[in-house]
Amino acid sequence: MMGIGWIIGILFVVGIFWLTKGNVIDSKSDSRKVPGALDILNERFARGEISLEEYQEKRKMIA
Incomplete structure (x- = not known):
């Protein structure tokens, strides 16, 4: 059961990082x-x- 908690935590952190990185890239493309x-x-x-x-x-x- 502890392994699933780690996996969910890692996926959560990776998801937050991915969303943040995606927003930074999108905001740069708007400033053409x-x-x-x-x-x-x-x-x-x-x-x-x-x-x-x-x-x-x-x-x-x-x-």
Whole structure:
């Protein structure tokens, strides 16, 4: 009977640890990095939405 008490206790501690660790990971994923102007510009250029000349001009304005 004592063995079952130990198993339940260990499972309880592991469960609390798992729940706490899961919440920490989830809270970090909610705070996503907001893309900056240069990131957005790079994405637009990569998708072909803007030309090389327009990209270079806007990059000079940002930097």
